[in-house]
Amino acid sequence: MALSTPAALARAEAAYRPRANRLGLWLFLASETFLFAALISTRYIISGTEVPTDANQGLALAITVMLLASSISAYLAESSIAHDDRRGFLRYALITIALGSVFLVGVVLEFREGFESFPPGTVYGSVFFALIGFHGFHVLGGVLALAVVANLGRLGHFGSHDFWGAEGVIKYWHFVDLMWVAIYPTLYLI
Numbered sequence: 001m002a003l004s005t006p007a008a009l010a011r012a013e014a015a016y017r018p019r020a021n022r023l024g025l026w027l028f029l030a031s032e033t034f035l036f037a038a039l040i041s042t043r044y045i046i047s048g049t050e051v052p053t054d055a056n057q058g059l060a061l062a063i064t065v066m067l068l069a070s071s072i073s074a075y076l077a078e079s080s081i082a083h084d085d086r087r088g089f090l091r092y093a094l095i096t097i098a099l100g101s102v103f104l105v106g107v108v109l110e111f112r113e114g115f116e117s118f119p120p121g122t123v124y125g126s127v128f129f130a131l132i133g134f135h136g137f138h139v140l141g142g143v144l145a146l147a148v149v150a151n152l153g154r155l156g157h158f159g160s161h162d163f164w165g166a167e168g169v170i171k172y173w174h175f176v177d178l179m180w181v182a183i184y185p186t187l188y189l190i
Contacts, residue, residue: 025168029175032138036179039134040186043127049190052124054117056110060188063106064180067139070099071177074146078170084160086153093150093166096173100143107136131183138176145169 073095080088110132118125149169152158158166 021164021168025171029172032175032179036134036182039127039131040182043131043186047123047127050124051188051190052118054113055188056113057188059106059109059113060184063103063110064184066099066103066106067177067180070096070103071174073099074170074173078163078167081153081158081163081166082160086156086158089153089158089166090150093146093153097143097146097150100139100146100173103139104136104143107132107139128187131187135176135179135183138179142169142173142176146173 073092077089077092077096080086080092111129114125114128114132118128120126120129146169149158149166152165
């Protein structure tokens, strides 16, 4: 029976950790998918498919474009750090944070208009505020996580051999964008 040395244990842990981290992230995203699916299906069950005529289609489309553009900049940030381009990583991470922040400003405007057009006491209003609020909370969490990762990258963390922190946050960001792709037509188009 061979005795394990501290170095051998460290190598085994280093090989196991990325797989465990990825599995944990995918399980977390799967559970979040079920939460979003429950909210989206609630919209159809409770309020049908009718969209109020005073829903601000222009604002919704504008913030959708912002969020989709942020997914591109997030991808470029991850690709940059994977190739040891720290300046590119910081630039694209900050662009993603800015676009996410613009999206959040749009959500605040949506809330203000929603209170006037379809208050929370109405059927559509209740579903609207639940979906927009839940998603907005996730975007806020993503913006804050991106800020932490960008700061860590600025301080010299991450590189082509170890960028899991940045990768995990950016995968979460893509998930949040993907959820909006389902929410946008649910609230504004169908």
